[in-house]
Amino acid sequence: MTENNKKYEQLDEETLFIVSQTFKALSDPTRIRILHLLGENECSVSEIAEQLSLMQSTVSHQLRFLKNLRLVKFRRSGTTLFYSIDDEHVMTLLHQSIHHARHD
Amino acid sequence: MTENNKKYEQLDEETLFIVSQTFKALSDPTRIRILHLLGENECSVSEIAEQLSLMQSTVSHQLRFLKNLRLVKFRRSGTTLFYSIDDEHVMTLLHQSIHHARHD
DNA sequence: TTTATATATGAATATGTGCTCATATATGTT
DNA sequence: AACATATATGAGCACATATTCATATATAAA
Numbered sequence: 001m002t003e004n005n006k007k008y009e010q011l012d013e014e015t016l017f018i019v020s021q022t023f024k025a026l027s028d029p030t031r032i033r034i035l036h037l038l039g040e041n042e043c044s045v046s047e048i049a050e051q052l053s054l055m056q057s058t059v060s061h062q063l064r065f066l067k068n069l070r071l072v073k074f075r076r077s078g079t080t081l082f083y084s085i086d087d088e089h090v091m092t093l094l095h096q097s098i099h100h101a102r103h104d
Numbered sequence: 105m106t107e108n109n110k111k112y113e114q115l116d117e118e119t120l121f122i123v124s125q126t127f128k129a130l131s132d133p134t135r136i137r138i139l140h141l142l143g144e145n146e147c148s149v150s151e152i153a154e155q156l157s158l159m160q161s162t163v164s165h166q167l168r169f170l171k172n173l174r175l176v177k178f179r180r181s182g183t184t185l186f187y188s189i190d191d192e193h194v195m196t197l198l199h200q201s202i203h204h205a206r207h208d
Numbered sequence: 209t210t211t212a213t214a215t216a217t218g219a220a221t222a223t224g225t226g227c228t229c230a231t232a233t234a235t236g237t238t
Numbered sequence: 239a240a241c242a243t244a245t246a247t248g249a250g251c252a253c254a255t256a257t258t259c260a261t262a263t264a265t266a267a268a
Contacts, residue, residue, distance in 0.1 A: 027124055051112060058256080161246085182236065
């Protein structure tokens with residue numbers, strides 16, 4: 001009786017999809033920079049572009065991606081849209097990873 | 105004086121690279137399944153392939169990827185290589201994400 | 209309504225990624 | 239040495255992804 005009798009529990013499809021999508025969002029340097037910036041301050045699209053030296057178009061495309069995953073939200077003020085973080089759990093994952101990367 | 109005078113601290117290149125690489129490793133369903141399986145048990149390449157219904161070649165390629173990032177390690181026993189987890193921090197990120205995905 | 213400004217979007221392109229097939233390598237056995 | 243088994247690796251392909259350019263849309267001001 002030295003065998004391991006516990007049968008391995010596969011991850012179900014849905015969990016696998018959600019988890020992989022979440023990490024995919026965090027796997028691109030541009031999206032990481034945008035999320036990290038928004039973690040400090042609510043920002044307009046043009047502010048993000050300026051702070052991070054990115055094309056306005058690039059920022060818009062990535063914000064759409066992040067908005068679809070409900071990682072960010074926005075409020076309108078005139079023609080300006082202010083984006084902010086909408087998923088604290090994902091920000092926790094990001095901050096943990098940044099902290100870990102810096103400390104070893 | 106309603107401005108925010110705190111100057112934004114950019115993420116440095118190296119941190120950005122490490123963090124994005126880490127999340128990239130966790131962004132693919134196949135790699136997630138392999139890591140999750142290894143989180144339960146040390147496994148040989150062929151055991152992984154069988155348990156997860158993957159081609160041996162696919163498993164080997166992904167293990168090389170994970171080994172390069174030092175997320176897994178292996179020990180040899182004859183012609184068989186037993187792989188296991190080598191980065192508990194990344195497993196913590198994975199388990200947190202799985203837990204979160206299942207609970208909302 | 210015309211004009212200006214902020215943002216979004218579609219198409220094109222270049223690059224990256226994951227899988228499979230065929231084959232190489234490494235270890236052990238006879 | 240010849241053979242069997244386990245794993246690794248390179249090439250090719252199909253598909254995904256990030257960026258840029260050009261342009262559309264939306265709101266506000268004149």
